[in-house]
Amino acid sequence: MISLQRLCVCRGRILLCCLLGSLWETAALQIHYSIPEEMEKGSFVGDIAKDLGLEPRKLSELGARIVSGGKQHFTLSDRSGSLVTADRIDREKICLGISICLLNVELLMEGKVKIYGIEVEVTDINDNAPRFRTDEVEIKINENAAPGIRFGLPSARDPDVGVNSLQSYQLSQNNHFSLNVRRGIDGVKYPELVLERALDREEESVHRLILKASDGGDPGLSGTARISVLVLDSNDNAPVFTQSEYSVGVPENVPKGTLLLRMNATDSDEGVNGEVTYSFWNIDDKASEIFRLDSQTGELLLVESLDYEESQIYEMEIQAEDGGGLLTSTKVLVRVLDVNDNAPEVTVTSFVNSVPENSLPGTVIALLKVNDRDSGDNGHVTCSILGHLPFKLEKSYANYYSLAIDRTLDREQISMYNVTVTATDQGTPLLSTDTYIPLRIEDTNDNPPSFGQVSYSAYIPENNARGSSIYSVTASDPDTEENARLTYTISDYILHGTSLSSYISINSETGVLYALRSFDYEQFRDLQLQVTAKDGGDPPLSSNVSLTLFILDQNDNAPEILYPTFPTDGSTGVELAPRSAEPGYLVTKVVAVDGDSGQNAWLSYRLQKATEPGLFSVGLHTGEIRTTRAFLDKDALKQSLVIAVMDNGEPPLSATISVTVVVADRIPEILSDLSNLKTAVQLEDASLTLYLVIAVAAMSSLFFVFIIVLLVIKLRRWRNSQLLQSASSQLGNIPPSQFVGLDGVQAFLQTYSHEVSLTMDSRKSQLLFPQPNYADTLISQQSCEKKEPLLIPEDSRFSARDPALISQAPPNTDWRFSQAQRPGTSGSQNGDEGGTWPNNQFDTEMLQAMILASANEAADGSSTLGGGAGTMGLSARYGPQFTLQHVPDYRQNVYIPGSTATLANAAGKRDGKAAAGGNGNKKKSGKKEKK
Numbered sequence: 001m002i003s004l005q006r007l008c009v010c011r012g013r014i015l016l017c018c019l020l021g022s023l024w025e026t027a028a029l030q031i032h033y034s035i036p037e038e039m040e041k042g043s044f045v046g047d048i049a050k051d052l053g054l055e056p057r058k059l060s061e062l063g064a065r066i067v068s069g070g071k072q073h074f075t076l077s078d079r080s081g082s083l084v085t086a087d088r089i090d091r092e093k094i095c096l097g098i099s100i101c102l103l104n105v106e107l108l109m110e111g112k113v114k115i116y117g118i119e120v121e122v123t124d125i126n127d128n129a130p131r132f133r134t135d136e137v138e139i140k141i142n143e144n145a146a147p148g149i150r151f152g153l154p155s156a157r158d159p160d161v162g163v164n165s166l167q168s169y170q171l172s173q174n175n176h177f178s179l180n181v182r183r184g185i186d187g188v189k190y191p192e193l194v195l196e197r198a199l200d201r202e203e204e205s206v207h208r209l210i211l212k213a214s215d216g217g218d219p220g221l222s223g224t225a226r227i228s229v230l231v232l233d234s235n236d237n238a239p240v241f242t243q244s245e246y247s248v249g250v251p252e253n254v255p256k257g258t259l260l261l262r263m264n265a266t267d268s269d270e271g272v273n274g275e276v277t278y279s280f281w282n283i284d285d286k287a288s289e290i291f292r293l294d295s296q297t298g299e300l301l302l303v304e305s306l307d308y309e310e311s312q313i314y315e316m317e318i319q320a321e322d323g324g325g326l327l328t329s330t331k332v333l334v335r336v337l338d339v340n341d342n343a344p345e346v347t348v349t350s351f352v353n354s355v356p357e358n359s360l361p362g363t364v365i366a367l368l369k370v371n372d373r374d375s376g377d378n379g380h381v382t383c384s385i386l387g388h389l390p391f392k393l394e395k396s397y398a399n400y401y402s403l404a405i406d407r408t409l410d411r412e413q414i415s416m417y418n419v420t421v422t423a424t425d426q427g428t429p430l431l432s433t434d435t436y437i438p439l440r441i442e443d444t445n446d447n448p449p450s451f452g453q454v455s456y457s458a459y460i461p462e463n464n465a466r467g468s469s470i471y472s473v474t475a476s477d478p479d480t481e482e483n484a485r486l487t488y489t490i491s492d493y494i495l496h497g498t499s500l501s502s503y504i505s506i507n508s509e510t511g512v513l514y515a516l517r518s519f520d521y522e523q524f525r526d527l528q529l530q531v532t533a534k535d536g537g538d539p540p541l542s543s544n545v546s547l548t549l550f551i552l553d554q555n556d557n558a559p560e561i562l563y564p565t566f567p568t569d570g571s572t573g574v575e576l577a578p579r580s581a582e583p584g585y586l587v588t589k590v591v592a593v594d595g596d597s598g599q600n601a602w603l604s605y606r607l608q609k610a611t612e613p614g615l616f617s618v619g620l621h622t623g624e625i626r627t628t629r630a631f632l633d634k635d636a637l638k639q640s641l642v643i644a645v646m647d648n649g650e651p652p653l654s655a656t657i658s659v660t661v662v663v664a665d666r667i668p669e670i671l672s673d674l675s676n677l678k679t680a681v682q683l684e685d686a687s688l689t690l691y692l693v694i695a696v697a698a699m700s701s702l703f704f705v706f707i708i709v710l711l712v713i714k715l716r717r718w719r720n721s722q723l724l725q726s727a728s729s730q731l732g733n734i735p736p737s738q739f740v741g742l743d744g745v746q747a748f749l750q751t752y753s754h755e756v757s758l759t760m761d762s763r764k765s766q767l768l769f770p771q772p773n774y775a776d777t778l779i780s781q782q783s784c785e786k787k788e789p790l791l792i793p794e795d796s797r798f799s800a801r802d803p804a805l806i807s808q809a810p811p812n813t814d815w816r817f818s819q820a821q822r823p824g825t826s827g828s829q830n831g832d833e834g835g836t837w838p839n840n841q842f843d844t845e846m847l848q849a850m851i852l853a854s855a856n857e858a859a860d861g862s863s864t865l866g867g868g869a870g871t872m873g874l875s876a877r878y879g880p881q882f883t884l885q886h887v888p889d890y891r892q893n894v895y896i897p898g899s900t901a902t903l904a905n906a907a908g909k910r911d912g913k914a915a916a917g918g919n920g921n922k923k924k925s926g927k928k929e930k931k
Helices: 002-023 056-061 285-290 667-733 781-785 840-860 922-930
Strands: 030-036 044-047 064-066 074-076 082-085 101-109 114-123 136-142 150-152 166-171 177-183 189-195 206-215 222-232 245-251 259-262 277-280 291-293 299-302 313-321 327-337 345-351 354-356 364-371 381-385 391-397 400-405 416-425 432-442 455-461 469-472 487-490 504-506 512-515 526-534 542-552 560-563 574-577 586-589 591-593 604-610 616-618 624-627 638-646 654-663 757-760 765-768
Touching: 030 044, 044 114, 064 074, 074 101, 101 345, 114 391, 150 327, 166 177, 166 189, 177 206, 189 206, 245 259, 259 327, 277 291, 285 291, 285 313, 291 313, 345 416, 345 432, 364 381, 364 391, 364 416, 364 432, 381 391, 391 416, 400 416, 455 469, 469 542, 487 504, 504 526, 560 654, 574 586, 586 654, 604 616, 616 638
Parallel strands: 030 114, 136 222, 245 327, 354 432, 455 542, 574 654
Antiparallel strands: 044 082, 064 101, 074 082, 101 114, 150 189, 166 206, 177 189, 206 222, 259 299, 277 313, 291 299, 313 327, 345 364, 364 400, 381 416, 391 400, 416 432, 469 512, 487 526, 504 512, 526 542, 560 591, 586 624, 604 638, 616 624, 638 654, 757 765
16 A cells, blocks of 8 residues: 555656656646555645645745635645645545546635646545445346346445456356346446246255455455345346337436336236336435335335435346246436536635735735536536726636736725626526625725815005914825824024024924014015925825915104205204295195005194195195295294195004295395294294203192101100100199199199180270180080090099089079180180089189180290181181280280190281191190190
């Protein structure tokens, strides 16, 4: 067996070397190997790498793999690159009844998207002995049978082929029978038993024979069957079939129970010897399950479904036997006819799920294997692509098709294809199968960015804010991902001596333009930009677009007066007008320009101010100054005009100029007028300067005086507070019942202020005491109304019950004065008409205090009680009859009982005004006491 294997391998390699040169350049290389069957798993079949001219490692790099359908009998060795068996191969299982057993293997190179056909022939070895279907056969022969009659014997089966198949039959040695071997139309040998000598049942009723079947293998194998020949009594005629061989063609789709064939055998005998029965003689196990024979009628029926793809022909023998035991046989062939009951099968052996859109036509996308189990036209398959797609199908090898690109792809038009491959056979009816192959088109950077317009223009007002966005330029790119990621830039150049990048910047991602400066329309009126959009592809693609930025004018320039010009030497520019000028005489013309444009530069002139209104007029749009009437003698020789020039912007801006027009008929008059005008101007300027100096000096003086007065007031308040504190400490131990002044006058602590009226007549003086007034005391009116003194402490020995402290009943109302007759500052307040009259014990003291105060005022003119000179500090309402000559001088150490104020006359407090300590201001009274 091993020598036979080596011989086959050597023969296969020699054949391969002879054919390799002629087959190498073909599109599909056919490699042939030959191996014997029953080799162990992993046995060497052929060196694929060597036969393809490749290194073993190159196979794995190219993704070589076996793509044959069905069970894989072979595989590739990863280390050596050789083709080896995947399992033990039994030729009789895969190629039963086939003389040459060829196994086709497809080798796919993923890297090259190419397929190679490998044909492996499995040679037969003598591993099967001939075998009879039954080991024992019984034949009945009538003893009257004539020599030469033949009886069919069961044939042996040997699945091997060639010399290893069944070669001969041998019959055991005997005296009555011989063996005849008949060859059928299919080449199969059928043994027959031939009667050589007449039989005698009485001599020998049973003959036992052995039939041996042998093959031609080395070593040879054989099988035997035992034959028993029963000698029967005389039966002269054996059954005879109407045909020596029956044949019928049956479509594979016939239903079960269909009558396929009816056989008929006749027997000339009568009675039991003429009754014929039918039975299977030689039939394999598969056929016995599919067919059924009616033993009485000879009808062959179908009991199981037929399948052309499993078996195309069934062969069997049927024998007819009469009642006397004579039998005959006939051969029956059932051919299965193919019908188109199998749709084509499409297997995608290799494919790529995505290709770049710039792939060249002819690029293979997928390999398809098409198979149809039917035969003839039913198994003839054609493939096509559904729809008008940029792909084509090409037959690659045997039943393989390659799907390739037919024309240029464009991802921007179609990014995803679902290729439908339809495989259709030629049977009736047509059967087809659709296979779907999804294919994604990968993007390549084949589209430059594109702008929506050929050029752009934008309008920007001048004086714009720095850093503000002024425009946005956007481009689009139909590519995806990085190929569509755009970057915007601006081409730089020098503008007015400065780089453009200092004026404009652009956001590289969004395309938004920003102003880096504030534009000036008067500097430049437009900007020419070139914006470039570049994608992120490799290599990158870009596009340019022009952008014009127009600067819009704003009214930011006031009119500029060119004539008349402002003098630079200090002189005053004048215009001359003759006294004899008629109305409408052109005196001069104001010429002005505006740096703006459009309506912002439309100027209008008007006369804002004139020495003689109505004498001159100004052209609204011309600026011409003309006379509106003739000059009169009363008109001034020098006319000053103020001309305003205004533009038409929003808001409007204006400029003014003064024009001096001199009216004279002769040159000397003009010169004298000009000198006078200059002197007047100088005097006017000098006077104005003097007034300004005086005003500044006066304001400064007032400010300093205010500061000094404020400091004096603060110092006096501080000194009075210090004196009050010291006086309070000195008087703390004096009994509260009395208080002795500096002049030795005892005063009661609780004092009252009364309005006094002194009158002098020829006979006597009268002293009138009206109702009390509390305005000039240190205690409030509310305190005076209380029954207890204000300054009496709790432990004082004076009591509120002291009769001296109890208010007396008011006197007769005849003693009261009217409100207008009340004196001094007290008269300014409304006293209580029903108020209590003070204790008479202190009337003398109060009168003395009033007289002393009045005398002091008359002496030094500083009494705080107010009043005019010579009235002793009393109100002018007392009249002139009470003067200083009637009162002695008590100006030193004058103290008002019940008050801490020292009387001092303020010059500014005369004219009948209230004293500083009046109106019940207790704090001011306290400060005066310290003074």
